[in-house]
Amino acid sequence: MIIASQKKKENIAEYLLYMWQIEDLIRAYRLDIDALQANVIDACDIPAEKKKEMREWYESLIEMMRSEDVVEKGHLQLNKNVIIDLTDLHLSLLKSPRQPFYGASFFKTLPYIVELRNKSGEAQAGEIETCFNALYGVLLLRLQQKEISEGTQAAIKQITSFLALLSAKYREEKAGDLEL
Numbered sequence: 001m002i003i004a005s006q007k008k009k010e011n012i013a014e015y016l017l018y019m020w021q022i023e024d025l026i027r028a029y030r031l032d033i034d035a036l037q038a039n040v041i042d043a044c045d046i047p048a049e050k051k052k053e054m055r056e057w058y059e060s061l062i063e064m065m066r067s068e069d070v071v072e073k074g075h076l077q078l079n080k081n082v083i084i085d086l087t088d089l090h091l092s093l094l095k096s097p098r099q100p101f102y103g104a105s106f107f108k109t110l111p112y113i114v115e116l117r118n119k120s121g122e123a124q125a126g127e128i129e130t131c132f133n134a135l136y137g138v139l140l141l142r143l144q145q146k147e148i149s150e151g152t153q154a155a156i157k158q159i160t161s162f163l164a165l166l167s168a169k170y171r172e173e174k175a176g177d178l179e180l
Contacts, residue, residue, distance in 0.1 A: 002050070013132070013167040016082050020136050022061065023075060031062045031071060087128045089170055096180040102165060109162040112155040128166070131159045 004022070007015035029035040033055065041054050064076050093102040106127075113130050125133065138156050141148055148156075172178040 002054075010171075011164075011167050012082060012086065012170045013135075013163045016079060016132060017136055017139065019079050019082075020075065020132075021139075023065065023070070023079070026058065026062055026065060027072070031065060033059050033062060083126070083129050083132065086166060086170060087126055089173060090128055090166060092180055093166075093169055098179050099169075102169065105162050105165050109158050112158055116155065131163055134159055135163070 004015060004018060007018050025040065026036065029039065036058050037055055041051050041058070044051065044054065046054070061076070064078070065071055068074075068077055070076060090106070093099045094106060096102075109131070110127070112134075113127050116130055116134050117125065120130075120133065134156060138148060138152065169178060
């Protein structure tokens with residue numbers, strides 16, 4: 001909760017990946033708040049009042065996951081909204097004559113996006129969502145200590161660079177400093 005709000009302010013891409021991890025963590029504990037309390041919340045070295053807030057945060061996420069029917073897979077609407085916001089910003093940046101560097105970065109990333117879409121079979125996922133799916137997939141592979149091919153590493157490097165730029169533009173937009 002504390003980490004999430006900090007990441008949301010500082011780097012929207014890291015925030016979204018973190019929230020996807022939280023969704024999977026909740027699923028790993030079968031949406032059992034007592035198991036999360038015992039294994040996650042109580043393991044944190046924070047004051048009791050913060051642990052109470054943390055438990056309430058997890059409880060609210062569990063309730064949302066149940067009500068939005070994303071218990072087994074999928075993402076919460078609040079996370080989908082981040083993708084929507086980033087996609088809207090992305091499209092605005094591409095159209096803007098004041099943001100040529102952004103367009104260049106995107107078109108350098110686009111071949112990787114197309115290749116990833118073709119490999120995954122998720123043709124309906126947008127470009128931004130495809131980038132996040134790729135980063136999250138590699139994160140999971142690393143956690144499982146699985147090998148990542150050189151081609152995938154090159155793609156991830158470019159996608160990471162592109163999403164870092166988009167995240168910076170998002171921060172500028174939220175601060176009112178973005179000129180389109």
